[in-house]
Amino acid sequence: MRDYIFKLLTTEIKKANEIINDEAKIFIDDYEGPFSEEIKNNILIAESKELPLCQDTGIIEFFVFLPKFFNISFDIEKLLNDVVLYVYKNNFYRYSTVKDPLFERVNLENNSPSIVHYMFHDKKFIEIRFLVKGGGSENLSALFMLKPTSSKEDIKKIICDYIKNNGMRGCPPLNIGIGIGGSSDKAVVLSKLALTYDFNNRNDNIFYSDFEKELIEDLNDLKIGFQGLGSGRSVYSVHINYFPTHIAVLPLAISIDCYLVRKGCVRVEV
Incomplete structure (x- = not known):
């Protein structure tokens, strides 16, 4: 299961960084105001060349929904951070996290740790939602x-x-x-x-x-x-x-x- 989730998440996070959200695309396609062509061309270039839509590739915030009575056999938080490291390193995305928020703002060069929120439900599935949050x-x-x-x-x-x-x-x-x-x-x-x-x-x-x-x-x-x-x-x-x-x-x-x-x-x- 761990490997399967790893594969799904790496695909989805890469997609979120490089391909415009379908819901937003509807409104962007209809937009004809200032810099509309530049915005639309940026989206096309990002997808065709597999480049990030924005240079600020953010920090990942996860929302993990777990079944109440299901024992997970692996460390979910380590999995999520491994996913982030893999995606950001292999796609040359900008690393944005610093070691210490106040005294040692040294870039960790791995974009981890991600932010993780755990929630529980009565369903029979694990659901992991995420946001790529720019500054x-x-x-x-x-x-x-x-x-x-x-x-x-x-x-x-x-x-x-x-x-x-x-x-x-x-x-x-x-x-x-x-x-x-x-x-x-x-x-x-x-x-x-x-x-x-x-x-x-x-x-x-x-x-x-x-x-x-x-x-x-x-x-x-x-x-x-x-x-x-x-x-x-x-x-x-x-x-x-x-x-x-x-x-x-x-x-x-x-x-x-x-x-x-x-x-x-x-x-x-x-």
């Missing part, structure tokens, strides 16, 4: 600890104001993940996980589903446009994850992915 979009991550009396309109205003003031720095159109509830760290993970969802998938809860649709409309009304140039879409999609929280808090996290939407998923039955 630009990652730097726009945000956490707000709101008053528990905050309304939907309060939250909408915070999100819209934040994207209006900062969104152009994330290489729009943006894919946006929102985490509401839990604790501060839980909200951030929820917002990151939301970035792995398909554009057209909506929340199962009708209230949050409607809220997602409202945010997509309101954020596109900001007219940030492709690459912040005011033409075309500002966001591809918005997804919200929520979780029970303490009566005295209301965490709100925002995570952003750039117009390349470098993500993927593999699933293995057990």
Whole structure:
């Protein structure tokens, strides 16, 4: 099983770095504004020559869904880091991780360790989702600890104001993940996980589903446009994850992915 997962993940991570996401491609193909030809040519060159779509080949963030009562016979985290090392070394992608965040910012030259989040479910399969997170979009991550009396309109205003003031720095159109509830760290993970969802998938809860649709409309009304140039879409999609929280808090996290939407998923039955 380990070798099989290794093979699947190496293929998918390479694909995510070199071939434009199908969901994003639809919007990019329709775009006719400033630098549209350059954007489209970049995509064609990357795929035909097996080159990365962006020089910032990011850091890999994994979301590992494991069956609750299944014993894994290998070290998953070592597997994931081995996958990253193999893909980045063999494809000559830029290494982006440094040894220490503050005192020794020396490049590790292997793009590991990756970021790994473990989750458990009652299904009979292992599912591994991943994001290729560049520095630009990652730097726009945000956490707000709101008053528990905050309304939907309060939250909408915070999100819209934040994207209006900062969104152009994330290489729009943006894919946006929102985490509401839990604790501060839980909200951030929820917002990151939301970035792995398909554009057209909506929340199962009708209230949050409607809220997602409202945010997509309101954020596109900001007219940030492709690459912040005011033409075309500002966001591809918005997804919200929520979780029970303490009566005295209301965490709100925002995570952003750039117009390349470098993500993927593999699933293995057990």
